[in-house]
Structure formats: C-alpha cells, structure tokens
Amino acid sequence: MxxxxxxxxxxxxxxxxxxxxxxxxxxxxxxxxxxxxxxFVNARYRIPATANEPxxxxxxxxxxxxxxxxxxxxxxxxxxxxxxxxxxDLLITYWTNEYLKGVKQKGxxxxxxxxxxxxxxxxxxxSEVRDFQRNTNYPGxxxxxxxxxxxxxxxxxxxxxxxxxxxxxxxxxxxRVASILIARATYYLLVKQGNPAELILYCQEHVKGVxxxxxxxxxxxxxxxxxxxxxxxxxxxxxxxxxxxxPRFLPGIKGVPSDxxxxxxxILYILKYINDTFAGxxxxxxxxxxxxxxxxxxxxxxxxxxxxxxxxxFMIANVEGKIMIESIAGEWEAYFER
Numbered sequence: 001m002x003x004x005x006x007x008x009x010x011x012x013x014x015x016x017x018x019x020x021x022x023x024x025x026x027x028x029x030x031x032x033x034x035x036x037x038x039x040f041v042n043a044r045y046r047i048p049a050t051a052n053e054p055x056x057x058x059x060x061x062x063x064x065x066x067x068x069x070x071x072x073x074x075x076x077x078x079x080x081x082x083x084x085x086x087x088x089d090l091l092i093t094y095w096t097n098e099y100l101k102g103v104k105q106k107g108x109x110x111x112x113x114x115x116x117x118x119x120x121x122x123x124x125x126x127s128e129v130r131d132f133q134r135n136t137n138y139p140g141x142x143x144x145x146x147x148x149x150x151x152x153x154x155x156x157x158x159x160x161x162x163x164x165x166x167x168x169x170x171x172x173x174x175x176r177v178a179s180i181l182i183a184r185a186t187y188y189l190l191v192k193q194g195n196p197a198e199l200i201l202y203c204q205e206h207v208k209g210v211x212x213x214x215x216x217x218x219x220x221x222x223x224x225x226x227x228x229x230x231x232x233x234x235x236x237x238x239x240x241x242x243x244x245x246x247p248r249f250l251p252g253i254k255g256v257p258s259d260x261x262x263x264x265x266x267i268l269y270i271l272k273y274i275n276d277t278f279a280g281x282x283x284x285x286x287x288x289x290x291x292x293x294x295x296x297x298x299x300x301x302x303x304x305x306x307x308x309x310x311x312x313x314f315m316i317a318n319v320e321g322k323i324m325i326e327s328i329a330g331e332w333e334a335y336f337e338r
Contacts, residue, residue, distance in 0.1 A: 005304045005307075006304075006311055007301075008308050009148065009304045009329070010073075010325040011303060011325055012277065012296075012299035012308065013070050014070045015281070015299055015303075015319045016281055016294075016299030017023050017069040017070045017292050018065060020284070020285055021044070021045060022040055022041050022044065022063060023035060023041050023042075023285065023291065024290055025253065026046065026255070027255060027293075028286065031286055035198070038312070038316070044058050047250070061110075064319060066319070066320050067078065068114065068145075068253060069111060069145040069292055069297075071098050072095050072142065073296075074211070075095040075322060076091065076146050076147075077149050077328060077331075078094045078328075080153065080332075080335060081332070081335055086167040087164065087167075091168040092119075099120055105335040116129065120223070130169065130170075133172055133175065134171045134172055136172070137247070138174065139174055139260050140175075140258050141178070141263035141293050142170060142292065143162075143165050143166040143168075143170050143178060143259045144179060144182050144263045144267070144297065145263070147165055147179045147186070148182065148300055149332070150162045151184060151185065152191065155187065158184060158187055159180050161183070162183040162184075164259075166179040170260065173210055177214045177260075177261070177264075178187065178261055178264035180203075181264045181268060182297060184207075185201065185268060188202050188203070189305055190304050191298070199272045199282075200272055201222065201269060202213075204219070213261065218265065218268070221237060221238065221265050224238070226273045227274065240256075240259065242254045242255075253288060255287055256294060258289075258290045259290075260292075263290065263293055267298055275302075276310050277303050277306050277310050281298065281307060294334075
C-alpha cells in the first residue's frame with residue numbers, strides 16, 4: 001500500500017489555495033479565456049466589492065499568498081497535535097492562533113476568512129457567526145476546505161470530528177454532511193486506497209438520510225459522465241443554477257458558489273474521475289466561482305495519492321510556507337502513526 005505523503009498533502013493544499021486565490025470569483029468563461037496555467041494570474045481586483053469596503057478582496061493580498069483554506073487546515077492539524085479534547089472551542093482557539101501567526105509574520109491578517117473575519121475583527125462573536133450560519137439555507141464552505149486532516153484520525157472518530165469541525169462555525173446539517181464527505185473521501189482514497197470510481201457511493205453511506213437535498217445531489221453527481229463528456233448544462237448539477245443566484249455567492253457569475261454542499265460535491269466529482277494532480281487542479285479552477293477551496297482540497301488529496309510531479313515547477317517554487325509545511329508535515333505524520 002502506498003504510504004500517505006503528508007508533506008505533499010499540505011503542499012497541494014497550499015498550491016491549490018494560492019493559485020486559486022488569484023482568480024477566485026471569476027466567471028467560468030473568463031477563466032477559460034484568460035488562464036492557461038503557465039503563470040500566476042491575479043484578477044482579484046475584478047471581483048465586485050461593496051461601496052463601504054471597496055478593497056475587501058485586495059486588501060493585504062499579494063500573489064502566491066495562501067488564504068484561510070490553508071490557514072484553517074493548519075489550525076485543525078495543530079488542534080489534533082495538541083492531544084487535547086477535540087472540541088469546537090479548541091478549533092476556534094487554534095484557528096485564531098494561526099490567524100495571529102500571519103499577523104505577526106506579515107504585520108496584518110490574511111485576506112479572506114469569510115464569516116470568521118467578523119470574529120477576528122471583533123464585529124461579531126463566534127456565537128453570532130454560528131447563529132448566522134445555522135439559520136441560512138445554504139451555509140458557507142469553510143467546513144469543507146479544512147476537513148482533510150479529519151480523514152486521517154482513527155476511523156471511529158472521523159464522523160464525530162467532522163461534525164465538530166462544522167459546528168465550530170457552521171452548525172447546519174448541510175455543513176455537517178459536507179465536512180463528513182471530505183473527511184471520508186480523504187480516508188477512502190489515502191488510507192483505504194479505495195477505487196475512485198466507488199468513492200461517491202462509499203461517502204454516501206456515511207451521510208445517508210441526514211440531508212435529503214445532499215442525498216439527491218450525490219446521486220446526480222455520481223451519474224454524471226467524466227470531464228471530457230460533461231456538457232455545459234450539466235455544470236448546473238455540480239454548481240447549482242447558473243449563473244449563480246442569490247443568496248449564494250457570488251451571484252451573476254458562472255461557477256461554484258461559496259456553498260458547503262456544492263463545494264463538497266464538486267470535489268467528490270473531481271476525485272472520482274481525475275487521477276492526475278495537475279489535471280485535477282485545472283478542472284477545479286475551470287469550474288469558476290469559489291475555485292480556491294475546490295482546488296485546495298482536490299490538489300491536497302490528489303498530491304498524496306498521485307504525487308506532485310505533474311504540477312508546473314513554478315507552482316511548487318512559489319507557494320508560500322514550504323519550510324513551515326515540511327516541519328508540520330513531519331509532526332502530523334508522527335501523530336498519524338502513533
């Protein structure tokens with residue numbers, strides 16, 4: 001059995017996140033016409049902003065910065081490495097610690113963070129954020145983007161830890177299911193070394209009956225053809241109504257919204273059909289919309305299973321935090337093997 005490559009997971013997470021961050025919330029057609037994957041593209045200035053926060057998507061951002069996807073994944077790993085009881089509050093503590101590390105290193109906090117930025121800025125309490133996400137029809141995708149490490153805990157803890165991950169910020173059935181799906185996908189592909197063709201069926205068994213809409217979505221995604229045969233109208237199964245409709249974000253563009261259920265579904269589709277790390281990253285980016293989260297998770301999992309050699313050298317050379325990633329990957333591997 002192929003050993004799990006913890007360093008490649010984290011490098012893949014950071015590369016998918018960082019490359020995707022430059023073009024997140026761009027329309028699918030714009031990406032297809034402007035991104036050829038030969039260089040980094042920074043189009044964040046093109047994201048529509050509000051009048052009271054015109055720089056919300058460009059503030060404190062430079063090319064190749066990883067974002068909250070990687071930051072919160074690292075926070076989950078540090079929480080596990082603490083050997084303390086795995087709770088919602090423990091996760092909030094370690095996510096905050098990771099955010100503050102960025103402030104200390106850079107002099108400012110990273111761009112992004114969704115609703116957690118309200119907590120970091122003091123605008124809202126964590127209880128208010130939980131209430132906001134609990135009462136929305138379609139919770140955000142933060143629980144999805146940080147769930148990979150939870151597939152590498154003892155199997156009898158995977159589902160409960162994934163639920164804690166969701167409840168920490170997004171206590172909603174769709175977010176809980178989405179968190180479990182990514183943790184289970186990680187376990188199935190990297191620990192069990194399962195057949196990707198059976199991935200969605202495996203994941204379905206662990207969430208069946210929790211959220212009816214997700215149940216139907218997974219069935220529909222599992223029935224889709226592979227990427228080469230995928231028709232334009234079938235992107236509505238992966239990404240929801242196109243262009244994105246309010247209240248999902250970002251309305252008006254074609255792509256995957258910041259939505260836990262749809263983000264998890266897109267990831268499972270890619271992991272089912274694509275057996276090459278760079279090809280998986282490209283497909284994730286070409287979805288359009290909130291591409292950094294899809295690309296981060298897919299590239300992380302694919303990198304451990306298939307390696308990083310297919311990625312262009314400029315991506316590996318430029319990604320932020322390689323030395324730090326090597327260090328924490330070693331600690332994470334020791335935790336897994338204990």
